[in-house]
Amino acid sequence: MAVITMIVFWLWFSPEFKGFVKPGCSAKSICILVIPFVLLEIFTLIEPLILQRPFYFNPSLNAVFMALAAGFGEETMFRILSLAIVMKYVKKEKRFAVIIILAVIFGLSHAGNVTQGADLVMTVAQVIHSTFMAFVFTGLYLGTGSVIFPIFAHGLHDFISFTTDPSVSGDGIIVQQYGMGQLLYELVLAMIIGIAVLYLLNKNKLAKANELWSEKWSNN
Numbered sequence: 001m002a003v004i005t006m007i008v009f010w011l012w013f014s015p016e017f018k019g020f021v022k023p024g025c026s027a028k029s030i031c032i033l034v035i036p037f038v039l040l041e042i043f044t045l046i047e048p049l050i051l052q053r054p055f056y057f058n059p060s061l062n063a064v065f066m067a068l069a070a071g072f073g074e075e076t077m078f079r080i081l082s083l084a085i086v087m088k089y090v091k092k093e094k095r096f097a098v099i100i101i102l103a104v105i106f107g108l109s110h111a112g113n114v115t116q117g118a119d120l121v122m123t124v125a126q127v128i129h130s131t132f133m134a135f136v137f138t139g140l141y142l143g144t145g146s147v148i149f150p151i152f153a154h155g156l157h158d159f160i161s162f163t164t165d166p167s168v169s170g171d172g173i174i175v176q177q178y179g180m181g182q183l184l185y186e187l188v189l190a191m192i193i194g195i196a197v198l199y200l201l202n203k204n205k206l207a208k209a210n211e212l213w214s215e216k217w218s219n220n
Contacts (some may be wrong), residue, residue: 071155107131132194
């Protein structure tokens with residue numbers, strides 16, 4: 001459904017809109033944009049080593065499918081379509097504020113997990129964590145102009161979370177509270193990376209992103 005929605009969007013705005021897939025920046029710029037995400041995943045994977053707790057890895061097909069669903073579904077809903085519209089119709093001076101609002105909405109969308117059995121404290125933590133993760137995915141999308149990077153990053157991040165965290169149920173719900181050290185570690189890590197990406201994205205008031213998306217929308 002996510003792919004179909006993207007195709008309909010592209011056809012609806014074609015030929016004015018140049019599409020979702022082709023990156024609009026250099027390979028060097030892509031590498032720079034990907035660095036914060038890579039650091040995030042590295043520090044997530046070595047968390048047991050830093051906190052001196054047992055390593056855990058439990059891959060499954062269900063985890064793969066849930067990660068793909070999140071990568072395609074959530075990115076299409078909260079970034080791919082909405083941010084494309086923002087970069088077309090929202091005035092340049094207001095875009096940064098809208099980007100933050102969309103990230104907060106993405107974070108709050110995870111509050112519904114509490115109705116599916118998620119721990120209340122962990123649900124609040126996930127809302128905060130997801131908000132800062134939204135900045136990471138937003139930076140990858142607006143900075144490259146391609147859906148490939150936020151979808152892959154979101155899917156990979158969720159797969160790692162589903163398979164390396166024993167507190168996560170088979171349905172991807174956090175049903176147990178983390179220890180204080182683990183909770184602070186993950187929240188601070190997401191905040192640092194998210195803010196760093198937000199800074200890089202907003203450098204010179206979204207100048208690079210605005211230029212890229214001006215091309216995506218045929219300079220309109």
